[in-house]
Amino acid sequence: MSNLADLTIAEASKKLAAGEITAVDLARACLENIEKHNKELNVYLEVFDDVVVQAEAADKRRAAGEKHPLLGIPLAIKDNILIEGRIASAASKMLEHYVATYDATIITKLKEAGAVFVGRTNMDEFAMGGSNENSAYGPVHNPHDISRISGGSSGGSAAAVAAHVALGALGTDTGGSVREPASFCGVVGLKPTYGAVSRSGLIAMGSSLDQAGPLAKTVEDAELIFNAIQGKDAYDSTSVDKGTYPAPARTKKIGVPRALLNGVDADVLERFESSLTALEHKGYKLVDIELPSAPLALACYYIIMPAEASTNLARYDGVRYGLSRKGNDLAEDYAASRGEGFGPEVRRRIMLGTYVLSAGYYDAYFGKATAARETLRREVTEALKGVEAIATPTAPVPAPKIGEKADPLSMYLLDIFTVTANLTGNPAISVPMGTVTREGSELPVGLQLTAAHGDEQALFTIGKELQ
Amino acid sequence: MISLDDIRGLAALARLKLTGAEEENLQKDISNILEYVGQVSAIPAAKGEEKPMVRNVMRKDELSAVLGTREDLLKAFPTREGDFNVVRQIIQKDE
Numbered sequence: 001m002s003n004l005a006d007l008t009i010a011e012a013s014k015k016l017a018a019g020e021i022t023a024v025d026l027a028r029a030c031l032e033n034i035e036k037h038n039k040e041l042n043v044y045l046e047v048f049d050d051v052v053v054q055a056e057a058a059d060k061r062r063a064a065g066e067k068h069p070l071l072g073i074p075l076a077i078k079d080n081i082l083i084e085g086r087i088a089s090a091a092s093k094m095l096e097h098y099v100a101t102y103d104a105t106i107i108t109k110l111k112e113a114g115a116v117f118v119g120r121t122n123m124d125e126f127a128m129g130g131s132n133e134n135s136a137y138g139p140v141h142n143p144h145d146i147s148r149i150s151g152g153s154s155g156g157s158a159a160a161v162a163a164h165v166a167l168g169a170l171g172t173d174t175g176g177s178v179r180e181p182a183s184f185c186g187v188v189g190l191k192p193t194y195g196a197v198s199r200s201g202l203i204a205m206g207s208s209l210d211q212a213g214p215l216a217k218t219v220e221d222a223e224l225i226f227n228a229i230q231g232k233d234a235y236d237s238t239s240v241d242k243g244t245y246p247a248p249a250r251t252k253k254i255g256v257p258r259a260l261l262n263g264v265d266a267d268v269l270e271r272f273e274s275s276l277t278a279l280e281h282k283g284y285k286l287v288d289i290e291l292p293s294a295p296l297a298l299a300c301y302y303i304i305m306p307a308e309a310s311t312n313l314a315r316y317d318g319v320r321y322g323l324s325r326k327g328n329d330l331a332e333d334y335a336a337s338r339g340e341g342f343g344p345e346v347r348r349r350i351m352l353g354t355y356v357l358s359a360g361y362y363d364a365y366f367g368k369a370t371a372a373r374e375t376l377r378r379e380v381t382e383a384l385k386g387v388e389a390i391a392t393p394t395a396p397v398p399a400p401k402i403g404e405k406a407d408p409l410s411m412y413l414l415d416i417f418t419v420t421a422n423l424t425g426n427p428a429i430s431v432p433m434g435t436v437t438r439e440g441s442e443l444p445v446g447l448q449l450t451a452a453h454g455d456e457q458a459l460f461t462i463g464k465e466l467q
Numbered sequence: 468m469i470s471l472d473d474i475r476g477l478a479a480l481a482r483l484k485l486t487g488a489e490e491e492n493l494q495k496d497i498s499n500i501l502e503y504v505g506q507v508s509a510i511p512a513a514k515g516e517e518k519p520m521v522r523n524v525m526r527k528d529e530l531s532a533v534l535g536t537r538e539d540l541l542k543a544f545p546t547r548e549g550d551f552n553v554v555r556q557i558i559q560k561d562e
Contacts, residue, residue: 101535
Protein backbone atom coordinates (compact mmCIF):
# COMPACT_ATOMS: atom_id res chain seq x y z
CA MET A 1 0.00 0.00 0.00
CA SER A 2 1.72 3.13 -1.22
CA ASN A 3 -0.68 5.52 0.43
CA LEU A 4 -3.46 4.98 2.96
CA ALA A 5 -5.78 7.12 0.83
CA ASP A 6 -5.81 4.26 -1.71
CA LEU A 7 -7.88 2.19 0.74
CA THR A 8 -11.59 1.72 0.31
CA ILE A 9 -13.80 3.00 3.12
CA ALA A 10 -14.57 -0.58 4.18
CA GLU A 11 -10.86 -1.46 4.36
CA ALA A 12 -9.92 1.74 6.18
CA SER A 13 -12.81 1.28 8.58
CA LYS A 14 -11.55 -2.20 9.53
CA LYS A 15 -8.01 -0.92 10.06
CA LEU A 16 -9.30 1.95 12.19
CA ALA A 17 -11.37 -0.43 14.29
CA ALA A 18 -8.38 -2.75 14.72
CA GLY A 19 -6.21 0.17 15.80
CA GLU A 20 -3.77 -0.39 12.90
CA ILE A 21 -4.19 3.18 11.66
CA THR A 22 -5.70 6.40 12.99
CA ALA A 23 -8.05 8.94 11.42
CA VAL A 24 -5.14 11.39 11.53
CA ASP A 25 -3.06 8.98 9.38
CA LEU A 26 -5.86 8.83 6.82
CA ALA A 27 -6.35 12.59 6.82
CA ARG A 28 -2.63 13.19 6.32
CA ALA A 29 -2.56 10.67 3.45
CA CYS A 30 -5.35 12.58 1.69
CA LEU A 31 -3.62 15.92 2.32
CA GLU A 32 -0.40 14.51 0.89
CA ASN A 33 -2.23 13.48 -2.31
CA ILE A 34 -3.95 16.86 -2.48
CA GLU A 35 -0.55 18.53 -2.34
CA LYS A 36 0.54 16.37 -5.30
CA HIS A 37 -2.57 16.46 -7.49
CA ASN A 38 -5.05 19.21 -6.67
CA LYS A 39 -3.37 21.96 -8.65
CA GLU A 40 -3.42 19.88 -11.80
CA LEU A 41 -6.92 18.40 -11.33
CA ASN A 42 -8.71 21.41 -9.77
CA VAL A 43 -10.82 19.06 -7.66
CA TYR A 44 -11.11 21.11 -4.47
CA LEU A 45 -12.26 24.72 -4.42
CA GLU A 46 -11.18 24.77 -0.78
CA VAL A 47 -9.35 22.29 1.41
CA PHE A 48 -10.49 22.90 4.97
CA ASP A 49 -7.77 24.11 7.32
CA ASP A 50 -8.97 21.91 10.19
CA VAL A 51 -8.89 18.48 8.52
CA VAL A 52 -6.34 17.11 10.99
CA VAL A 53 -8.23 18.67 13.92
CA GLN A 54 -11.44 16.92 12.75
CA ALA A 55 -9.50 13.65 12.44
CA GLU A 56 -8.10 14.03 15.97
CA ALA A 57 -11.64 14.51 17.26
CA ALA A 58 -12.70 11.31 15.46
CA ASP A 59 -9.80 9.40 17.03
CA LYS A 60 -10.84 10.67 20.47
CA ARG A 61 -14.41 9.54 19.88
CA ARG A 62 -13.15 6.10 18.91
CA ALA A 63 -10.94 5.97 21.99
CA ALA A 64 -14.05 6.80 24.02
CA GLY A 65 -15.76 3.71 22.62
CA GLU A 66 -17.74 5.06 19.64
CA LYS A 67 -18.12 2.86 16.58
CA HIS A 68 -19.39 3.75 13.11
CA PRO A 69 -18.15 2.64 9.67
CA LEU A 70 -17.57 6.31 8.74
CA LEU A 71 -15.91 7.38 12.02
CA GLY A 72 -12.66 9.05 10.96
CA ILE A 73 -13.22 8.53 7.22
CA PRO A 74 -12.17 11.53 5.07
CA LEU A 75 -14.95 12.60 2.68
CA ALA A 76 -15.11 15.31 0.01
CA ILE A 77 -18.27 17.45 -0.04
CA LYS A 78 -19.77 19.06 -3.13
CA ASP A 79 -19.83 22.83 -2.92
CA ASN A 80 -23.66 23.04 -2.98
CA ILE A 81 -24.09 21.22 0.36
CA LEU A 82 -24.22 23.48 3.41
CA ILE A 83 -21.76 23.01 6.27
CA GLU A 84 -22.30 25.55 9.05
CA GLY A 85 -19.63 28.23 9.20
CA ARG A 86 -18.06 27.27 5.89
CA ILE A 87 -18.43 28.79 2.42
CA ALA A 88 -20.92 27.09 0.09
CA SER A 89 -20.59 28.79 -3.29
CA ALA A 90 -22.16 26.28 -5.71
CA ALA A 91 -19.06 27.16 -7.79
CA SER A 92 -20.70 30.49 -8.62
CA LYS A 93 -19.52 34.08 -8.34
CA MET A 94 -23.00 34.77 -6.98
CA LEU A 95 -22.18 32.93 -3.73
CA GLU A 96 -18.38 33.31 -3.73
CA HIS A 97 -18.34 34.63 -0.14
CA TYR A 98 -21.56 33.04 1.13
CA VAL A 99 -21.08 31.35 4.50
CA ALA A 100 -23.60 28.63 5.38
CA THR A 101 -25.52 29.39 8.58
CA TYR A 102 -26.63 25.82 9.26
CA ASP A 103 -25.78 22.20 8.42
CA ALA A 104 -27.58 20.28 5.69
CA THR A 105 -29.35 17.30 7.26
CA ILE A 106 -26.94 14.92 5.50
CA ILE A 107 -24.01 16.87 6.99
CA THR A 108 -25.56 16.61 10.47
CA LYS A 109 -25.83 12.85 9.94
CA LEU A 110 -22.23 12.55 8.75
CA LYS A 111 -21.02 14.64 11.71
CA GLU A 112 -22.89 12.28 14.04
CA ALA A 113 -21.20 9.35 12.28
CA GLY A 114 -17.82 11.05 12.78
CA ALA A 115 -16.79 11.54 9.14
CA VAL A 116 -13.97 14.01 8.42
CA PHE A 117 -14.72 16.70 5.81
CA VAL A 118 -11.66 17.28 3.65
CA GLY A 119 -12.95 20.17 1.56
CA ARG A 120 -15.57 21.45 -0.82
CA THR A 121 -15.37 20.13 -4.34
CA ASN A 122 -15.58 21.90 -7.68
CA MET A 123 -18.77 21.49 -9.71
CA ASP A 124 -20.71 22.99 -12.57
CA GLU A 125 -22.14 26.30 -11.38
CA PHE A 126 -25.37 25.67 -9.44
CA ALA A 127 -25.02 22.01 -10.57
CA MET A 128 -25.90 22.97 -14.16
CA GLY A 129 -23.82 20.91 -16.52
CA GLY A 130 -22.40 17.53 -17.35
CA SER A 131 -18.75 18.45 -17.75
CA ASN A 132 -17.70 20.69 -14.87
CA GLU A 133 -16.73 23.28 -17.50
CA ASN A 134 -19.48 25.57 -16.21
CA SER A 135 -17.69 26.16 -12.90
CA ALA A 136 -16.81 29.81 -12.28
CA TYR A 137 -13.46 28.45 -11.04
CA GLY A 138 -12.34 26.43 -14.06
CA PRO A 139 -12.99 22.82 -15.06
CA VAL A 140 -12.03 19.70 -13.11
CA HIS A 141 -9.57 17.56 -15.06
CA ASN A 142 -10.21 13.84 -15.39
CA PRO A 143 -7.62 11.88 -13.36
CA HIS A 144 -7.47 9.24 -16.16
CA ASP A 145 -6.53 11.84 -18.80
CA ILE A 146 -6.17 15.44 -17.75
CA SER A 147 -7.08 16.76 -21.22
CA ARG A 148 -10.59 15.37 -20.66
CA ILE A 149 -13.60 16.43 -18.62
CA SER A 150 -14.40 14.83 -15.28
CA GLY A 151 -18.08 14.87 -16.10
CA GLY A 152 -20.47 16.84 -13.99
CA SER A 153 -21.97 18.41 -12.26
CA SER A 154 -20.40 16.54 -9.31
CA GLY A 155 -17.10 16.40 -11.23
CA GLY A 156 -14.93 17.42 -8.30
CA SER A 157 -16.47 14.77 -6.05
CA ALA A 158 -16.01 12.00 -8.67
CA ALA A 159 -12.44 13.02 -9.46
CA ALA A 160 -11.64 13.31 -5.72
CA VAL A 161 -12.50 9.64 -5.26
CA ALA A 162 -10.68 8.56 -8.43
CA ALA A 163 -7.54 10.55 -7.53
CA HIS A 164 -7.52 9.33 -3.90
CA VAL A 165 -7.76 12.81 -2.41
CA ALA A 166 -10.72 11.57 -0.32
CA LEU A 167 -11.97 8.07 0.45
CA GLY A 168 -15.52 8.90 -0.63
CA ALA A 169 -17.61 11.92 -1.53
CA LEU A 170 -21.05 13.46 -1.58
CA GLY A 171 -22.54 14.78 -4.78
CA THR A 172 -25.98 15.82 -5.95
CA ASP A 173 -27.84 14.43 -8.94
CA THR A 174 -30.59 16.34 -10.76
CA GLY A 175 -30.26 14.70 -14.18
CA GLY A 176 -27.22 12.44 -13.81
CA SER A 177 -24.81 14.68 -11.93
CA VAL A 178 -23.55 11.88 -9.66
CA ARG A 179 -23.74 8.96 -12.12
CA GLU A 180 -22.27 10.57 -15.26
CA PRO A 181 -19.05 11.84 -13.60
CA ALA A 182 -18.81 8.49 -11.78
CA SER A 183 -18.88 6.80 -15.21
CA PHE A 184 -16.23 9.14 -16.66
CA CYS A 185 -13.94 8.89 -13.61
CA GLY A 186 -14.28 5.13 -13.06
CA VAL A 187 -15.98 5.23 -9.66
CA VAL A 188 -19.36 4.19 -8.24
CA GLY A 189 -22.12 6.82 -8.04
CA LEU A 190 -25.61 6.44 -6.57
CA LYS A 191 -28.70 8.58 -7.15
CA PRO A 192 -31.07 7.40 -4.40
CA THR A 193 -34.86 7.16 -4.66
CA TYR A 194 -36.38 10.66 -4.69
CA GLY A 195 -37.00 11.41 -1.02
CA ALA A 196 -34.72 8.68 0.37
CA VAL A 197 -32.17 11.33 1.34
CA SER A 198 -33.15 14.71 2.78
CA ARG A 199 -32.66 17.76 0.56
CA SER A 200 -32.60 20.17 3.50
CA GLY A 201 -29.47 22.27 3.18
CA LEU A 202 -28.74 21.55 -0.48
CA ILE A 203 -28.57 24.57 -2.77
CA ALA A 204 -31.67 23.82 -4.85
CA MET A 205 -31.73 23.45 -8.61
CA GLY A 206 -34.74 21.34 -9.68
CA SER A 207 -36.61 20.54 -6.49
CA SER A 208 -38.65 17.65 -7.90
CA LEU A 209 -35.48 16.09 -9.36
CA ASP A 210 -32.62 16.82 -6.92
CA GLN A 211 -31.17 14.06 -4.75
CA ALA A 212 -27.86 13.91 -2.91
CA GLY A 213 -25.88 10.70 -3.25
CA PRO A 214 -22.52 9.08 -2.60
CA LEU A 215 -19.51 8.67 -4.89
CA ALA A 216 -17.15 5.91 -3.83
CA LYS A 217 -14.55 3.41 -4.98
CA THR A 218 -16.80 0.39 -4.48
CA VAL A 219 -20.50 -0.44 -4.26
CA GLU A 220 -19.96 -1.48 -0.64
CA ASP A 221 -18.54 1.98 0.18
CA ALA A 222 -21.44 3.73 -1.59
CA GLU A 223 -23.81 1.62 0.49
CA LEU A 224 -22.03 2.62 3.72
CA ILE A 225 -22.40 6.32 2.90
CA PHE A 226 -26.00 5.90 1.72
CA ASN A 227 -26.93 4.10 4.96
CA ALA A 228 -25.48 7.00 6.93
CA ILE A 229 -27.29 9.81 5.06
CA GLN A 230 -30.70 8.29 4.21
CA GLY A 231 -33.90 8.67 6.18
CA LYS A 232 -37.03 10.74 6.58
CA ASP A 233 -36.42 14.28 7.72
CA ALA A 234 -38.87 16.76 9.24
CA TYR A 235 -37.07 19.54 7.34
CA ASP A 236 -37.82 17.97 3.93
CA SER A 237 -41.50 17.18 3.46
CA THR A 238 -40.73 15.16 0.31
CA SER A 239 -38.49 12.74 2.22
CA VAL A 240 -39.73 9.18 2.62
CA ASP A 241 -39.05 6.33 5.01
CA LYS A 242 -38.43 2.66 4.43
CA GLY A 243 -42.11 1.75 4.61
CA THR A 244 -43.19 4.18 1.88
CA TYR A 245 -42.68 1.75 -0.98
CA PRO A 246 -43.58 -1.95 -1.03
CA ALA A 247 -40.76 -4.51 -0.96
CA PRO A 248 -40.24 -5.78 -4.53
CA ALA A 249 -39.97 -9.44 -5.51
CA ARG A 250 -36.50 -10.93 -6.06
CA THR A 251 -36.83 -12.27 -9.60
CA LYS A 252 -33.12 -12.43 -10.51
CA LYS A 253 -34.12 -10.79 -13.81
CA ILE A 254 -32.53 -7.74 -15.40
CA GLY A 255 -34.35 -5.75 -18.07
CA VAL A 256 -32.48 -4.34 -21.06
CA PRO A 257 -34.21 -1.66 -23.20
CA ARG A 258 -32.25 -2.47 -26.38
CA ALA A 259 -34.22 -0.08 -28.57
CA LEU A 260 -32.65 2.83 -26.66
CA LEU A 261 -29.02 1.84 -27.28
CA ASN A 262 -28.62 3.04 -30.88
CA GLY A 263 -26.44 6.07 -30.24
CA VAL A 264 -23.94 4.31 -27.97
CA ASP A 265 -20.28 4.08 -29.07
CA ALA A 266 -19.50 0.56 -30.36
CA ASP A 267 -16.79 -0.24 -27.80
CA VAL A 268 -18.90 1.13 -24.94
CA LEU A 269 -21.67 -1.20 -26.09
CA GLU A 270 -19.17 -4.10 -26.10
CA ARG A 271 -18.25 -3.40 -22.46
CA PHE A 272 -21.96 -3.25 -21.69
CA GLU A 273 -22.68 -6.60 -23.36
CA SER A 274 -19.78 -8.34 -21.62
CA SER A 275 -20.97 -7.01 -18.23
CA LEU A 276 -24.43 -8.37 -18.98
CA THR A 277 -22.89 -11.73 -19.86
CA ALA A 278 -21.01 -11.67 -16.54
CA LEU A 279 -24.32 -11.13 -14.76
CA GLU A 280 -25.83 -14.07 -16.65
CA HIS A 281 -22.97 -16.22 -15.37
CA LYS A 282 -23.92 -15.14 -11.84
CA GLY A 283 -27.41 -16.50 -12.36
CA TYR A 284 -29.30 -13.44 -13.61
CA LYS A 285 -31.68 -13.76 -16.54
CA LEU A 286 -31.70 -11.00 -19.14
CA VAL A 287 -35.08 -9.84 -20.40
CA ASP A 288 -35.78 -7.45 -23.27
CA ILE A 289 -38.01 -4.62 -22.10
CA GLU A 290 -39.57 -1.64 -23.81
CA LEU A 291 -39.87 1.89 -22.49
CA PRO A 292 -41.74 3.55 -25.37
CA SER A 293 -41.62 7.06 -23.88
CA ALA A 294 -37.94 6.97 -22.85
CA PRO A 295 -36.73 8.61 -26.11
CA LEU A 296 -38.66 11.70 -24.99
CA ALA A 297 -37.15 11.76 -21.50
CA LEU A 298 -34.35 14.18 -22.34
CA ALA A 299 -36.71 16.67 -24.01
CA CYS A 300 -39.04 16.38 -21.03
CA TYR A 301 -36.14 16.93 -18.61
CA TYR A 302 -34.87 20.04 -20.41
CA ILE A 303 -38.28 21.62 -19.91
CA ILE A 304 -38.97 20.65 -16.30
CA MET A 305 -35.45 21.25 -14.96
CA PRO A 306 -35.00 24.82 -16.33
CA ALA A 307 -38.54 25.68 -15.23
CA GLU A 308 -37.76 24.61 -11.66
CA ALA A 309 -34.24 26.05 -11.74
CA SER A 310 -35.36 29.48 -12.95
CA THR A 311 -37.90 29.52 -10.13
CA ASN A 312 -35.40 28.38 -7.48
CA LEU A 313 -32.77 30.85 -8.64
CA ALA A 314 -35.19 33.80 -8.39
CA ARG A 315 -34.06 34.07 -4.75
CA TYR A 316 -30.64 35.43 -5.77
CA ASP A 317 -31.51 39.10 -5.97
CA GLY A 318 -28.46 40.78 -4.43
CA VAL A 319 -30.54 42.11 -1.53
CA ARG A 320 -30.13 39.73 1.40
CA TYR A 321 -26.98 37.76 0.58
CA GLY A 322 -24.70 36.94 -2.30
CA LEU A 323 -23.27 39.21 -4.98
CA SER A 324 -24.84 42.67 -4.99
CA ARG A 325 -24.48 45.28 -7.72
CA LYS A 326 -26.21 48.64 -8.05
CA GLY A 327 -27.96 50.17 -11.07
CA ASN A 328 -30.24 53.22 -11.34
CA ASP A 329 -33.25 51.62 -9.70
CA LEU A 330 -34.29 48.41 -7.97
CA ALA A 331 -35.01 46.52 -11.21
CA GLU A 332 -31.53 47.43 -12.46
CA ASP A 333 -30.02 46.33 -9.13
CA TYR A 334 -31.54 42.88 -9.62
CA ALA A 335 -30.55 42.62 -13.27
CA ALA A 336 -26.99 43.80 -12.65
CA SER A 337 -26.47 41.46 -9.67
CA ARG A 338 -27.90 38.47 -11.51
CA GLY A 339 -26.26 39.30 -14.83
CA GLU A 340 -22.84 39.45 -13.20
CA GLY A 341 -23.29 36.79 -10.52
CA PHE A 342 -24.53 34.00 -12.81
CA GLY A 343 -22.38 32.40 -15.51
CA PRO A 344 -23.48 31.76 -19.13
CA GLU A 345 -25.06 28.30 -18.65
CA VAL A 346 -27.01 29.41 -15.59
CA ARG A 347 -28.29 32.47 -17.46
CA ARG A 348 -29.22 30.23 -20.41
CA ARG A 349 -31.26 27.88 -18.22
CA ILE A 350 -32.98 30.74 -16.39
CA MET A 351 -33.98 32.19 -19.78
CA LEU A 352 -35.21 28.79 -20.99
CA GLY A 353 -37.16 28.21 -17.79
CA THR A 354 -38.71 31.65 -18.02
CA TYR A 355 -39.77 30.89 -21.59
CA VAL A 356 -41.41 27.52 -20.94
CA LEU A 357 -43.29 28.94 -17.97
CA SER A 358 -44.55 32.07 -19.74
CA ALA A 359 -48.24 32.50 -20.46
CA GLY A 360 -49.02 31.16 -23.93
CA TYR A 361 -46.23 28.56 -23.89
CA TYR A 362 -46.93 26.89 -20.57
CA ASP A 363 -49.36 24.25 -21.91
CA ALA A 364 -47.25 23.42 -24.97
CA TYR A 365 -44.06 22.86 -22.96
CA PHE A 366 -44.44 22.47 -19.20
CA GLY A 367 -47.92 20.93 -19.41
CA LYS A 368 -46.82 18.38 -22.03
CA ALA A 369 -43.59 17.61 -20.18
CA THR A 370 -45.49 16.96 -16.97
CA ALA A 371 -47.81 14.55 -18.80
CA ALA A 372 -44.83 12.84 -20.45
CA ARG A 373 -43.20 12.47 -17.06
CA GLU A 374 -46.22 10.67 -15.61
CA THR A 375 -46.36 8.34 -18.63
CA LEU A 376 -42.66 7.59 -18.29
CA ARG A 377 -43.04 6.91 -14.58
CA ARG A 378 -45.84 4.46 -15.28
CA GLU A 379 -43.77 2.66 -17.95
CA VAL A 380 -40.73 2.33 -15.69
CA THR A 381 -42.85 1.17 -12.74
CA GLU A 382 -44.57 -1.43 -14.95
CA ALA A 383 -41.23 -2.68 -16.34
CA LEU A 384 -39.85 -3.04 -12.81
CA LYS A 385 -42.69 -5.31 -11.80
CA GLY A 386 -41.11 -8.04 -13.95
CA VAL A 387 -37.41 -7.35 -13.37
CA GLU A 388 -35.24 -6.34 -10.41
CA ALA A 389 -33.29 -3.72 -12.34
CA ILE A 390 -33.03 -2.04 -15.72
CA ALA A 391 -29.54 -1.90 -17.25
CA THR A 392 -28.15 0.64 -19.72
CA PRO A 393 -24.77 2.27 -20.19
CA THR A 394 -24.52 5.33 -17.89
CA ALA A 395 -23.43 7.53 -20.80
CA PRO A 396 -23.18 6.80 -24.54
CA VAL A 397 -19.49 7.77 -24.67
CA PRO A 398 -16.38 7.94 -22.44
CA ALA A 399 -15.21 11.35 -21.15
CA PRO A 400 -14.97 13.89 -24.00
CA LYS A 401 -12.08 16.36 -24.25
CA ILE A 402 -12.32 19.64 -22.41
CA GLY A 403 -13.93 22.12 -24.85
CA GLU A 404 -15.20 19.37 -27.18
CA LYS A 405 -18.90 19.83 -26.38
CA ALA A 406 -19.16 23.57 -26.92
CA ASP A 407 -22.74 23.47 -28.20
CA PRO A 408 -25.17 23.28 -25.25
CA LEU A 409 -27.46 20.71 -26.90
CA SER A 410 -24.60 18.28 -27.62
CA MET A 411 -23.60 18.58 -23.96
CA TYR A 412 -27.17 17.85 -22.85
CA LEU A 413 -27.18 14.62 -24.89
CA LEU A 414 -24.61 13.12 -22.47
CA ASP A 415 -27.52 12.87 -19.99
CA ILE A 416 -29.66 10.73 -22.32
CA PHE A 417 -29.64 7.63 -20.07
CA THR A 418 -29.50 9.31 -16.68
CA VAL A 419 -32.38 11.82 -16.71
CA THR A 420 -35.10 9.16 -16.69
CA ALA A 421 -34.42 8.13 -13.06
CA ASN A 422 -34.70 11.75 -11.93
CA LEU A 423 -37.97 12.26 -13.78
CA THR A 424 -39.46 9.04 -12.38
CA GLY A 425 -37.87 9.21 -8.91
CA ASN A 426 -36.31 5.74 -9.17
CA PRO A 427 -32.92 4.94 -7.58
CA ALA A 428 -30.06 4.38 -10.04
CA ILE A 429 -26.38 3.56 -9.71
CA SER A 430 -23.38 3.76 -12.03
CA VAL A 431 -20.83 0.98 -11.60
CA PRO A 432 -17.55 0.79 -13.59
CA MET A 433 -17.72 -1.71 -16.49
CA GLY A 434 -14.16 -1.49 -17.79
CA THR A 435 -12.39 0.92 -20.09
CA VAL A 436 -12.30 1.93 -23.74
CA THR A 437 -9.35 3.49 -25.59
CA ARG A 438 -9.38 7.00 -27.05
CA GLU A 439 -6.19 8.49 -28.50
CA GLY A 440 -4.03 6.21 -26.37
CA SER A 441 -5.89 6.86 -23.11
CA GLU A 442 -7.70 4.12 -21.23
CA LEU A 443 -10.98 5.75 -20.25
CA PRO A 444 -13.47 4.21 -17.81
CA VAL A 445 -17.14 3.74 -18.67
CA GLY A 446 -20.02 2.91 -16.35
CA LEU A 447 -23.04 0.64 -16.37
CA GLN A 448 -26.25 2.09 -14.98
CA LEU A 449 -28.77 0.04 -13.04
CA THR A 450 -32.21 1.43 -12.17
CA ALA A 451 -34.43 -0.24 -9.58
CA ALA A 452 -37.93 0.15 -8.18
CA HIS A 453 -38.67 3.05 -5.80
CA GLY A 454 -37.09 2.36 -2.42
CA ASP A 455 -35.09 -0.62 -3.70
CA GLU A 456 -31.50 0.64 -3.42
CA GLN A 457 -30.74 -2.84 -2.08
CA ALA A 458 -31.21 -4.37 -5.56
CA LEU A 459 -28.67 -1.88 -6.93
CA PHE A 460 -26.14 -2.77 -4.24
CA THR A 461 -26.63 -6.53 -4.63
CA ILE A 462 -26.37 -6.53 -8.43
CA GLY A 463 -23.71 -3.81 -8.44
CA LYS A 464 -21.45 -5.92 -6.22
CA GLU A 465 -21.74 -8.79 -8.72
CA LEU A 466 -20.22 -6.51 -11.36
CA GLN A 467 -17.05 -5.71 -9.40
CA MET B 468 -36.65 30.91 -34.48
CA ILE B 469 -37.24 33.05 -31.43
CA SER B 470 -36.70 36.79 -32.07
CA LEU B 471 -34.15 39.10 -30.46
CA ASP B 472 -37.05 41.09 -29.02
CA ASP B 473 -38.32 37.90 -27.37
CA ILE B 474 -34.87 37.33 -25.87
CA ARG B 475 -34.85 40.89 -24.49
CA GLY B 476 -38.33 40.39 -23.11
CA LEU B 477 -37.33 37.16 -21.40
CA ALA B 478 -34.22 38.77 -19.94
CA ALA B 479 -36.39 41.53 -18.50
CA LEU B 480 -38.80 38.97 -17.00
CA ALA B 481 -35.89 36.94 -15.60
CA ARG B 482 -34.17 40.09 -14.24
CA LEU B 483 -30.96 39.40 -16.14
CA LYS B 484 -28.71 42.03 -17.68
CA LEU B 485 -27.27 40.64 -20.92
CA THR B 486 -24.69 41.99 -23.34
CA GLY B 487 -25.58 42.42 -27.03
CA ALA B 488 -23.36 39.51 -28.08
CA GLU B 489 -24.95 37.24 -25.49
CA GLU B 490 -28.44 38.15 -26.70
CA GLU B 491 -27.50 36.85 -30.14
CA ASN B 492 -25.95 33.67 -28.78
CA LEU B 493 -29.00 33.02 -26.65
CA GLN B 494 -31.27 33.59 -29.63
CA LYS B 495 -29.51 30.74 -31.43
CA ASP B 496 -29.11 28.43 -28.40
CA ILE B 497 -32.63 28.82 -27.07
CA SER B 498 -34.12 28.33 -30.53
CA ASN B 499 -32.16 25.08 -30.96
CA ILE B 500 -33.09 23.83 -27.51
CA LEU B 501 -36.76 24.70 -27.96
CA GLU B 502 -36.80 22.87 -31.27
CA TYR B 503 -35.39 19.77 -29.52
CA VAL B 504 -37.65 19.85 -26.47
CA GLY B 505 -40.66 20.53 -28.71
CA GLN B 506 -40.69 16.75 -29.30
CA VAL B 507 -42.82 16.44 -26.17
CA SER B 508 -45.81 17.72 -28.12
CA ALA B 509 -45.95 14.21 -29.68
CA ILE B 510 -46.67 12.52 -26.37
CA PRO B 511 -50.19 11.41 -25.54
CA ALA B 512 -51.57 12.74 -22.28
CA ALA B 513 -51.16 10.56 -19.19
CA LYS B 514 -54.14 8.37 -18.40
CA GLY B 515 -54.33 9.80 -14.90
CA GLU B 516 -54.77 6.45 -13.20
CA GLU B 517 -51.34 6.37 -11.55
CA LYS B 518 -50.61 7.66 -8.10
CA PRO B 519 -49.07 11.07 -8.72
CA MET B 520 -45.59 11.86 -7.44
CA VAL B 521 -46.82 14.90 -5.56
CA ARG B 522 -48.79 14.58 -2.37
CA ASN B 523 -49.77 16.87 0.50
CA VAL B 524 -47.63 16.69 3.60
CA MET B 525 -49.01 18.43 6.68
CA ARG B 526 -47.09 19.46 9.77
CA LYS B 527 -47.82 21.37 12.93
CA ASP B 528 -47.33 25.11 12.74
CA GLU B 529 -44.47 25.12 15.20
CA LEU B 530 -41.02 26.63 15.04
CA SER B 531 -38.56 23.78 14.73
CA ALA B 532 -35.83 24.51 12.19
CA VAL B 533 -32.96 26.66 13.40
CA LEU B 534 -31.33 27.82 10.21
CA GLY B 535 -28.63 29.94 11.76
CA THR B 536 -28.21 32.57 14.43
CA ARG B 537 -29.47 36.12 13.96
CA GLU B 538 -25.89 37.37 13.83
CA ASP B 539 -24.92 34.84 11.13
CA LEU B 540 -27.84 35.95 8.97
CA LEU B 541 -27.04 39.65 9.51
CA LYS B 542 -23.46 39.03 8.45
CA ALA B 543 -24.63 37.88 5.00
CA PHE B 544 -26.21 41.29 4.17
CA PRO B 545 -24.43 42.95 1.25
CA THR B 546 -24.65 46.36 2.99
CA ARG B 547 -25.25 46.46 6.70
CA GLU B 548 -25.83 49.34 9.10
CA GLY B 549 -25.96 48.14 12.67
CA ASP B 550 -28.59 45.43 12.71
CA PHE B 551 -30.25 46.69 9.53
CA ASN B 552 -29.97 45.62 5.90
CA VAL B 553 -29.58 48.69 3.71
CA VAL B 554 -32.05 48.47 0.81
CA ARG B 555 -33.05 50.86 -1.91
CA GLN B 556 -35.85 53.28 -1.16
CA ILE B 557 -38.75 52.34 -3.43
CA ILE B 558 -41.55 54.52 -2.04
CA GLN B 559 -41.31 58.12 -3.16
CA LYS B 560 -43.03 61.32 -2.01
CA ASP B 561 -45.58 62.85 -4.37
CA GLU B 562 -44.04 65.86 -6.05
